[in-house]
Structures are given as structure tokens and as C-alpha cells.
Amino acid sequence: MNIFRHLVRSLFPDQRQHLPSQSSQGPLRLFRCPLCGQPQLLQCPGFGRHSPASTPARHGDSAHCSQCGVHLTQVYCSICGQVTYLTPEILDDPLGSKQTSHEHALQQIALFSEIYKRTHKVTSKATFGLADESVVTELKEILADCKRLLQELAPRYPACNPETVRYRIADLTSWIGYAYESLGNSQEAVKYLEQAALSGQDRKEFAGIQSGGSAIYAGCG
Numbered sequence: 041m042n043i044f045r046h047l048v049r050s051l052f053p054d055q056r057q058h059l060p061s062q063s064s065q066g067p068l069r070l071f072r073c074p075l076c077g078q079p080q081l082l083q084c085p086g087f088g089r090h091s092p093a094s095t096p097a098r099h100g101d102s103a104h105c106s107q108c109g110v111h112l113t114q115v116y117c118s119i120c121g122q123v124t125y126l127t128p129e130i131l132d133d134p135l136g137s138k139q140t141s142h143e144h145a146l147q148q149i150a151l152f153s154e155i156y157k158r159t160h161k162v163t164s165k166a167t168f169g170l171a172d173e174s175v176v177t178e179l180k181e182i183l184a185d186c187k188r189l190l191q192e193l194a195p196r197y198p199a200c201n202p203e204t205v206r207y208r209i210a211d212l213t214s215w216i217g218y219a220y221e222s223l224g225n226s227q228e229a230v231k232y233l234e235q236a237a238l239s240g241q242d243r244k245e246f247a248g249i250q251s252g253g254s255a256i257y258a259g260c261g
């Protein structure tokens with residue numbers, strides 16, 4: 041099975057199975073960050089009483105840890121750091137499945153994967169010193185697709201992490217700079233490399249966080 045199809049299936053389990061609406065009791069295992077859209081385990085940090093564990097459970101309109109009994113009011117995203125309050129709305133739909141279209145998310149993840157593959161193909165040409173005008177043209181096309189994807193991502197529960205997409209944009213911009221450099225067009229090279237440096241400033245740090253991301257997350261990067 042296609043890995044991305046599989047990924048989306050795991051993110052958006054068949055919505056028919058979600059009806060009738062979720063129980064107001066029971067374990068809460070997975071959660072999707074509304075800001076970066078990335079799924080992760082919902083854990084109780086332990087508060088010095090136990091090591092972090094997937095112990096949170098739904099109890100009416102709130103969540104508590106089934107091990108230490110602490111009432112959990114919020115959750116931190118391990119990827120982007122966003123704080124999400126565990127309101128009844130979030131508890132009813134911890135994966136945000138009701139707020140996103142399965143098909144649209146699938147398309148966006150597939151497009152981002154395609155962008156990654158195309159970039160790899162073109163940049164390996166550039167790496168071997170085979171850069172010509174066609175490399176620049178193709179990189180610019182990929183960059184335009186990537187920017188369009190970023191604009192079209194849902195503001196809540198995006199299919200791909202917007203930070204990862206922005207990182208890719210900065211990366212593509214610098215590759216255009218390198219390609220111009222090898223073509224001897226230093227004026228355009230400087231323009232693109234400066235632009236990449238500006239947009240990529242805090243993206244580098246983000247790349248560090250990325251490597252610590254979950255396996256599910258890696259599928260979208």
C-alpha cells in the first residue's frame with residue numbers, strides 16, 4: 041500500500057466508524073496538534089509521580105490521568121510547542137477528523153511528497169555540476185508549487201506541517217541560488233541566497249526538532 045495513503049488512513053480513520061459520536065469515557069491515545077497538524081501520543085508528563093505515559097482518559101467533559109489522577113487541562117505539541125486546551129470540542133475529536141477533508145489532505149500530502157521527489161531529482165543534477173537554465177526553470181516551478189501548497193493548507197489541522205513546507209521553500213530558494221552561481225550569474229545567485237537566508241533563519245533550528253519527530257511525522261517531511 042502506498043505509504044502516504046496508509047499515513048492518511050491512520051490519521052483519518054474511516055469517518056463512518058466515528059459515528060455515533062465518541063464515547064464520553066475511555067482512554068485518549070492519540071492527539072493531533074491543530075497548529076502543525078502532526079499526530080502524536082497523548083501522554084501524562086507524570087508530575088514527578090510516574091514517567092510520561094499514555095494514561096490520559098476522558099471523563100465527561102474533561103481528561104485526567106488514569107495513573108496519577110491529575111486533571112489534564114492542556115497538552116503541549118512535541119513538534120511545534122503549541123499549547124492546546126483540552127476542551128470538550130477537542131476531546132470529542134482529538135484527531136480533528138471532523139474538521140478536515142480526507143481527500144483534500146491526501147492530495148496535499150501526495151503533492152508535498154511529489155515536491156520532495158522532484159527537488160531531489162533536480163538538485164542531484166545541480167550537485168554534479170550539470171546545472172543549466174532548465175535546472176533553474178524546474179526549481180522555480182517546484183518553488184511555485186510549494187508556495188501554493190503553503191497557501192492552501194488548512195489554518196487548523198493542516199495536512200502537512202506548515203513549518204516543514206516553509207523549510208522546503210527556503211531550501212528550494214537556496215538551491216536556485218546555487219544553480220545561478222554555477223551558471224556564473226552571481227547577481228541572481230546573491231539575490232536568491234539572501235532570500236533563502238532570511239526565510240531560513242529559524243528554519244535551521246526547526247530542522248533539529250524535525251529529527252526528533254515521530255515516525256508518522258517523518259512521512260510528511
Ligand SMILES: [Zn+2]
Pocket residue numbers: 084085086087090095105106107108109110
Ligand atoms: Zn499521570
Ligand SMILES: [Zn+2]
Pocket residue numbers: 073074075076077078117118119120121122
Ligand atoms: Zn504542533
